[in-house]
Amino acid sequence: MGRIVGGIGLSHVPSVGPVVDRNRTQEPAWKPLFDAYVPVREWLEKTKPDVAIVVYNDHVADFTFDKYPTFALGIAEDYAIGDEGFGTRPLPSVAGDVELSTHVAEALVYEHEFDLTICQELAVEHGFLVPMNLCFPHRQNGWPVRAIPLQVNVIQHPLPTARRCYRLGQALRAAVESFPGDSKVVVMGTGGMSHQLQGKRFGFMNEKFDQWFMDELERDPKGLSDITHQKIMEDAGAEAVELIMWLTMRGAAHGKRVHRHYYAPMTTGMGLITFEG
Amino acid sequence: MGRQVTGAIADTSVFDLRLSRRGRRLNKLCEALCSPKERDAFKRDEETFMSRFGLTDAEKTLIRKRDFQGLIDAGMNIYSMLKVGSATGNGLYQMGAQMRGETYQQFLATRKISDAR
Numbered sequence: 062m063g064r065i066v067g068g069i070g071l072s073h074v075p076s077v078g079p080v081v082d083r084n085r086t087q088e089p090a091w092k093p094l095f096d097a098y099v100p101v102r103e104w105l106e107k108t109k110p111d112v113a114i115v116v117y118n119d120h121v122a123d124f125t126f127d128k129y130p131t132f133a134l135g136i137a138e139d140y141a142i143g144d145e146g147f148g149t150r151p152l153p154s155v156a157g158d159v160e161l162s163t164h165v166a167e168a169l170v171y172e173h174e175f176d177l178t179i180c181q182e183l184a185v186e187h188g189f190l191v192p193m194n195l196c197f198p199h200r201q202n203g204w205p206v207r208a209i210p211l212q213v214n215v216i217q218h219p220l221p222t223a224r225r226c227y228r229l230g231q232a233l234r235a236a237v238e239s240f241p242g243d244s245k246v247v248v249m250g251t252g253g254m255s256h257q258l259q260g261k262r263f264g265f266m267n268e269k270f271d272q273w274f275m276d277e278l279e280r281d282p283k284g285l286s287d288i289t290h291q292k293i294m295e296d297a298g299a300e301a302v303e304l305i306m307w308l309t310m311r312g313a314a315h316g317k318r319v320h321r322h323y324y325a326p327m328t329t330g331m332g333l334i335t336f337e338g
Numbered sequence: 339m340g341r342q343v344t345g346a347i348a349d350t351s352v353f354d355l356r357l358s359r360r361g362r363r364l365n366k367l368c369e370a371l372c373s374p375k376e377r378d379a380f381k382r383d384e385e386t387f388m389s390r391f392g393l394t395d396a397e398k399t400l401i402r403k404r405d406f407q408g409l410i411d412a413g414m415n416i417y418s419m420l421k422v423g424s425a426t427g428n429g430l431y432q433m434g435a436q437m438r439g440e441t442y443q444q445f446l447a448t449r450k451i452s453d454a455r
Contacts, residue, residue, distance in 0.1 A: 259407075
């Protein structure tokens with residue numbers, strides 16, 4: 062039977078990509094971020110998940126506004142590295158898990174009535190890759206876990222509500238648990254925390270909000286899922302609305318909190334929180 | 339649960355369907371820039387490239403002037419704009435500084451650890 066062995070909420074700031082690719086992780090400006098992931102990686106090495114379900118958003122790389130799905134799930138053997146307008150990063154493609162993702166797709170649609178867009182070809186970009194870089198260091202020819210991309214529209218309103226994202230996480234947990242195979246799964250909710258990338262309010266951050274969000278995510282995720290997009294955008298910046306994807310992670314991971322970290326050097330509150338399964 | 343976006347937020351653009359529809363031509367141009375070949379074509383001849391996507395004169399002027407706030411107001415999505423930024427040598431923080439009405443150096447001075455870029 063499938064089992065959720067952990068949940069991770071974490072930011073997916075794009076500038077982390079080149080820092081990894083150019084071996085800059087130990088520079089003073091970046092070390093605090095990467096140091097925070099040392100215990101997380103040790104925990105993951107002990108937990109040994111087989112699969113990471115990565116709840117992320119594409120930033121107009123492989124999904125474009127001609128057709129933009131609300132929820133999209135990859136069911137492929139393999140996911141290519143996307144070009145989001147700045148060239149393709151030198152990373153190995155990411156192996157998927159066809160059996161588990163097919164099962165999850167069927168369970169979500171039939172049992173839980175989440176009508177997903179199903180993707181047989183999908184190129185992943187920073188929303189997916191930066192969290193993978195932070196948690197699962199890759200080798201030249203591959204990654205230490207298989208991964209399943211679950212893409213959420215958090216950029217073209219109307220977005221799914223925070224409540225809907227939380228329920229998706231609960232459904233995801235049930236779907237994994239009804240998988241007949243023996244699979245250990247970690248769910249990653251990515252994006253945020255506070256940031257705004259346009260307008261005069263460019264560069265806006267709110268650490269107080271971010272800390273409160275992590276407090277509530279741990280203490281009362283169901284209550285937190287009442288939060289509106291308006292409230293998140295007012296208090297934490299328009300692009301902070303990505304945080305609704307952390308609620309999907311928390312809907313799937315019920316255990317006690319293990320790690321927590323916060324670093325906001327530049328324009329984004331980079332949060333990290335982990336839960337046991 | 340009702341509406342999720344209930345009022346204007348100061349100095350903030352909310353990319354909704356109306357804005358996305360208005361910016362369709364602009365975003366389509368940006369989407370093309372996810373290919374190296376198209377980036378080369380854009381850099382080689384911006385005017386021909388813009389015409390290919392049927393941009394209006396006003397939209398073309400915004401790109402010519404690198405008017406990033408103007409492009410956001412015209413319906414270009416911020417993540418689309420990063421691609422135009424990259425193709426024109428303007429990183430996110432340069433575009434951000436311009437939208438704030440600051441120089442790049444002025445903007446960096448407002449950051450806690452501006453080496454984290």
